[in-house]
Amino acid sequence: MSTTATTKIALKHKIIVGVDYGTTYTGAAYVSTKECGLSDIVLISTWPGPTRDTETVFKTPSRIAYPADNPRISSKRWGYQVEPGMTAYSWTKLLLDNNTPLTEYDDSALNKASGAGILVLPEGKTAVDVVADYLGEVYSHIMNTIAKQITEQTLSLTPIEFWLSIPAIWSDQAKAATRTAAERAGFGCSLLRPQDTIFMINEPEAAAITALEKYTRSSRGGSVKPGDGVLICDCGGGTVDITTYLVNQTEPALKFEELCTGIAGGKCGSTAVDRRFYQLMSERFGDAFDTLPMKRKGPGSDFMKRFEIIKRDFGFSDEQTIFGIPINMALSVPNPCHFDDEERLVLLSSEDLKEMFDSVVEQILNLVRQQIRDANAESGNGVITRIILVGGFGDSEYLRKAFHHAFEAGSGGNITITVPDSPQAAIVQGATLRGLEGFRCSTRRCRRHYGFSWGIPFRQGFDKENDSYIHPFTGEKMVRGIMNWMIAKGEKYSEGHTCTVAVTHSASTRQISIPLYSCDLQYAPERNDEPAINRIGTIVSDLSNIDLSGFEQKVIGGVVNSNVTYTLKVIFGAKEGVLKFKVVCQVKVIGKAMINFTTDMVHSS
Template identity: 60%
Template sequence: MASRTPRKSNQAMLGHKIIVGIDYGTTFTGASYVSTTGSDIKDDIVIGTWPGPSRDSETVFKAPSRIAYPLDNPLNRTIRWGFQVEPGMTTYSWTKLLLDRNTALGEFDDPTLEGASKTGILQLPCGKSAVGVVGDFLKEVRTHVLKMIEKQITKEVLGITPIEYWFTVPAIWSDQAKAQTKTATQRAGFAYNIERPNDQIFMVTEPEAAAIAALNKTATDGLGASFKPGDGVLVCDCGGGTVDITTYLINKVEPLLAFEELCTGIGGKCGSTAIDRNLYRLMSRRFGKAFDMLPAKKKGPGSEFMRKFEIVKKDFGFNIEEDKIYELPLNIRAGKVKSEYFDDEERLVLLSSNDIRQLFDPVVDQVIGLVRKQMDDAEDAESGIINRIILVGGFGDSEYLREKMEKAFFGITITVPDNPQTAIVKGAALRGLWGLQVTTKRCRRHYGFKWSIPFRQRIDREKNAHIDEFTRKKMVGGIMKWMISKGEKYTENHTHTVDYTQVYHSGSSMIIKFVLFSSDSNEAPERVEHTSIKKVGTISVDITDIDFNLFEKKLIDGVLSYQAKFSVKVIFGAQDGVLKFETTSQGKVVGKTTIDFTNTKYY
């Protein structure tokens, strides 16, 4: 035994690492891990044991993304999470969606999302933020993941082996939501941890992770469904809260698979939880206040009512019978409700096949609409032909969705990998193991700053004109300086720099601020007032250490003023998944650059 430990220690010192992929989803969370000594997708181990009495079998690859606090459940002395949460407990679910509630609902977002908080579903504990609740949940996940890895390699070896955590995030998410996700992971102890100072956090988008797993597996299976260079593959990640679509062009298959984004990806907040919200609306119409006034623990995620509905959702699509009746247990005072809707003796809600179809169809139609738009975008860009669709994610396993997709896109091969729920979490770990596989990505929106330029006669309006207080030239403000355009290709750690001039008056604050804007419009707007332009956040730069004597100076209204010149660099595609900034002046990095995101709640 003694001779084996030094070998492991030496291995750790020689750069041996463990890569952990974590897919924190709206409804379920999964994790997988792989050692840097592994080289194949088969070496990627998906954790199949999660604690708690409410799981249906011994092997489950994901745990419910829900948490119950002792304050709300006096019989519990500690936090309960995942399968530890039992029916009847007051729980918090779908919290992931609250990380991106500052983004206005888009064309393909579920319209019922806005009113979901009124039903008691999208709620937060008193005094806690969404970041705090997600952090508490992920802290429990981290403890369990480390325990599972420790069983495989011993506590001693784990203690000296650094871990890279690769978290998946929806590609459609705002930059603020990605930053909040990272903050939650840090609060959970995944990085900056005194006990494990060498652990790191990275991020990968969910469709990219799914593509890495699905494309590599298919390319190496030899089952007749492998890809070839030039193929266009649309990955449709249908999760609980979001649907993310990205299309890839296969560049090469051997010796390693490499692919690039074919066109700008799209998505929407229209995952399988939208079907749940449709169910709540149907129940409200049929049972009124008898249903509406029920506490969340009786009708929300984790309740017996919703656990049974989850089974119905998974089964729907196999041998659909027009006269089949589905039964959901719910103890309510139904009053004078038609017997076709409720079995008063057995306390069962009764739903027909047509009822279930009407719950599914609006959501399925949104998914099909997203896929069709992505295919149109690829055709308009003359980027290539999409000849394969891969469905992944929990909702991607729906037989009803697959059948509807095949009818909508006749002639295109539609495949679903084995256990599509784990494709994303496996791909996240493989992303860390193999390094970059998506050679180039497409920017999902325009990013830039507003600035002033010399006034243009017959083009600019006088109301937008002003006299520059330093140069005394006539200028026009509110003009956008776009750093990177929507659809523009970029690689990892791609940078764009913009030169910025600002008048600094002696005695003013040593913090200079720049506002970063974005636009989802296909054509980049020229002026900041355009309806598509959104404020991403305010970048603050500490200029305390700048030598202002090196700038041009003059007296303005009796105050010594300087024409300060800066270069603001924005880093896109950083491995940790969030926007990074750097400001330079006089040939050196200036102070610390941070961003405060705009805070406007939409649901």
């Protein structure tokens, strides 16, 4: 085929790539826009490294090792390339959202895990640095895999649309941090590939796209019909996301909307079971276990690989069993009930595992119960007809049985519990489908209140004198710190929804700085100094290109101040996956608006 013909074909089509970067494992899939649908999506099933158990694996471990910590390697190792004995960094994804306070549903052992040497970072690197390094290796592998299928030349000419999945519970800072890391890793537009783009999709929505596509096209497990409420329980390694959707139509195309505000979720995924395992080991063996190097007991070690197999199979049998996990520890007086000194085995009973699972599973069930209550309050009792379990932990038989006993018919409920084929792949398939066929949730529910703090005329007998000030232009007595909530928690919005706020800014500089606030309570307080209100960051814009002579001006303290009126637009639900901002003054968009997050993260829009 000639170069000209190849160029025409490449420009006519594009490639959609879905990426599911998880706390414990990462998956990817791709498809060409000339293909038809779910059956055409190619799951990447070959990942490099000697530690994988089989030739075909649909996900690779989310871990990375550096030469600085491992003298016997000369370059970064990632995924299955990280061998037992290497010092590696795992669960780093959770650190991207490190500034979000723990909720009642978060794993109480999460903060203690850093003390066990897991949620740590290399010296001199941030979480974004480590994630970018890891995703850079994933990006290279994805590109090499696609190149083998379509040739390097065709790939170089074909635009790629990347869809990265993110937890729905992610804070705005964490979403921006994830996008920054992905861009630094090579995803999206670059000098070498200026035609590429990067978008983000919430993990439950991606899972819903896959699951609803399957269950509305097939009668296996009972088909989903218009009017059904479907709860997606995405149980991953680090996070659990609960979102409920109402199916509006299945033919000729699938349409669905978010039924009620998604539950605030929690960091209580399958790694919470691992953390309880570490706690048990520490309680039983003390310093003998605690002082072991992480390369012998951390994620990816032979010790934890054996525990992972036991954890994955737990629930298939009710038989009481004693499991042995090899590890060499120096114990002065070993308890034969917990350690086989001759074989050097940690001994775990079925009851031990049950205790590790039960507290985590109960947290997840409570999340689901709360979401069902919210859905019933919104649309009437019985609106949810199906719960679909997805994600790595969603494949747990113990978890599935717990859901069956809690919600399914015959157990006091009337909700069907289903686990789709390859639940670990549901998210990455859905992310790819989102780009391929444009499947999307028609309307979403805002997960928190967003707004700004204003000054309003002082209300005598109501406002505090300490909060008062005199307006420099009008001389009127005002009160500061009053919240103007532009979008409320639970409010419906569609993709690209724009909230517009008229602002008057009195200052002597041309740089505008406006704090943006959020609140997770059902009903947001009036003042910005309430403990429940979080300052997300500061929106910054430049008025340098604006003629200020048309605005009222006044000399204050020997400095000319301008009373500038402009419009601030905040865009929710953008495909880019982050908040976007525009400042309009004198009927034109001025400069660039960006937000300086409280994490010192900066994202331009």
